[in-house]
Amino acid sequence: MNVLISGASVAGPALAYWLHRHGIQATIVERAEQVRPGGLAVDFRGTAMRVLDEMGILGELRAHATHSGDAKVVDADGNQIAIMPGAIFAGELEVLKTDLTRILYDLTKNDTEYVFGDSIDTLTQEADGVRVEFDRGAPRQFDVVIGADGLHSRVRALAFGPKERFTNHMGYAFASFSTANYLDLDHAGASHVSGDRSLNVFASKENRAARVLFMFPAKDVPRTREAQEKAIRTAYQHVGWEAGNLLARMPEATDFYFDELSQITMPAWSTGRVALVGDAGYCASPMSGRGTSQALLGAYVLAGELSTQDTLEKAFAEYEEALRDYVASTHEMGRMARDSFNLPPSQELFDAIAAAGTGDDTMDNLNLKNYATKVH
Template identity: 65%
Template sequence: MNVLISGASVAGPALAYWLHRHGMQTTIVERAPEVRPGGLPVDFRGTTMRVLGEMGVLDELRAHATNSGARTVVDTNGNPVGTMPKEIFAGELEVPKADLTRILYDLTKDNTEYVFGDSIRTLTQDASGVRAEFEHHAPGTFDLVIGADGLHSQVRALAFGQETHFTDPMGYAFGTFSTPNYLNLRDTGFFHLASDRAVAVDVVRDDGEVMVFFMFPAQGVQRNRDAQQSAIRTAFEEVGWEVPALLEAMPKATGFYFDELSQVTMSSWSTGRVALVGDAAFCVSPMSGRGTSQALLGAYVLAGELSTQDTFETAFGEYEHALRDYVATNQKAARMAPAAFSAAPLTQDVLDEMAAASKGVDSADNVTLKDYSNL
């Protein structure tokens, strides 16, 4: 079977790894000119840790761990008011996203054809396969096409319809960037909550820089850097603590990224010979902290079902059946998170309860899946 995958972040390379391991041929097309750098740290928990172990990358990921400690929750004057246990935001293992994407690329580059700097322009299905036309390269025909190309998926738009039909805005936006570690943080961070706005500052392994994260109510922000940074400044201009200094640093910062928080909900993750995985199919938003795990588990299950079922239609159906409840639980938790933070004072008891829930045996992270690793 010859499979075209759109997207070279997490879900795409993970899917390529498992498809190749099950004897299939894969091609990944990626709009960016190379493996994308930067991104927020990502964390893993529960069943995802087992899957990473089966992929043989867990030890290498541990070597790149951020080693984040607990965050200190501070008031507007910088006074400590609580401690956010690392289980809430760093899971069992946290790594910079750039390290994860590089590791997945290195794992697959020798047995997957990567086409960087290009994207799919059209998809045409028939009984024998899917013909894909690209912006730059020659067209090709594939048995299946998988969209692993994120919240703003091109494959979803081509095969299913406009993005607005499937995205549910959450009424919040977030911006993130890196800046020099003028706070002299080591293996820790700060978190400040100002009503319905939040800011976090964390050191990410390299003590020379910190990563700044702003979250605030917003919708319809223009998709250009000036408008996005203006929206952040407007939302936080009267917030205390270190926020004025962070806003002043923002224009000169590296790795600036901004998006509005949205979830993707779809009645089906496939249509004919085209399917979606990761954020393209079931974006949960950064409020859950589960997006990367969903991508990795989705790739694992999708490849496993394609290798064990008699038809791709049955495989697509079983893939959805295995993950629907897990995704729905994560999306519900993410929708509740903003209100939970701003509804009442963020006491230590509340923070400890959140940490305990994230590592309990009944956590959604301990999802039961078939074992496809020994096929």
């Protein structure tokens, strides 16, 4: 079997790794010229930790852990009103996404064909494969095509239909960037909630830097950085605490990122020889805190089913059966996190959110098949 994967962030390389373990050849096409740096911190919990361990990268990821502690929640004048437990946003292990994507690339680059600086233009499903035409490269034939290309998936649009058909916009946008740790945060964070918008700062890179995260209501999501920064300044012009200082630092950031907060809900994650994994098929939004774990678990299960089932139809069906309930739970968590913006911040609220993610019977502890893997 020869599999084309679109997207070299998390789900794509993780899928390529497991496919190789099962003796299946994978090619990854990525629109960017290299693995994209930057991004939010990402965290792992429950079964995702076991998958990382089986991939042999858990120890290396632990060496890059952010060691994020609790975050103080402050009012407009900087006075502490509550403590947000680190378990809410840092899970069992938190790393910067840029470290995770680099580690996944290093893990797979010798066994996976990477095609950077290109993307899929058309997909034509045929009886014995999928003919793929690229924006730059020559057309090629693959047995299976997997979209691991995120919220704005090109594969999903080509094989399933317009994004609007499957997107549930949550009414918010978010932006992140790095700046100096001028607040002297020590492996900790600070957050301010002003009505329906929040401002969060977390220590990063062993306290040498800070990660800034804005979340605010937005119906129309601008696509140019100039318009995005203008939207943020408009949303936070009357917000207190450190809003003014952080807005002033924003234009200097080299890792600025902006996007809508949306969930992807689909009646099926596959059609014929094309399937989706991670955010492309079932994005729960960053508010859920489970996007990266979903990508890893989805890659693990999809590769396992492709290697053990007699038909693609059966493999894709078993893949969905294994993860549908989990995905429904992550979507619900994302919506609950959004709705919490309408509640006044309090210690009782944050303690309840933290408690919901503890215990052996939580959504993060999945009972997945232990797929036998070949050794290469």
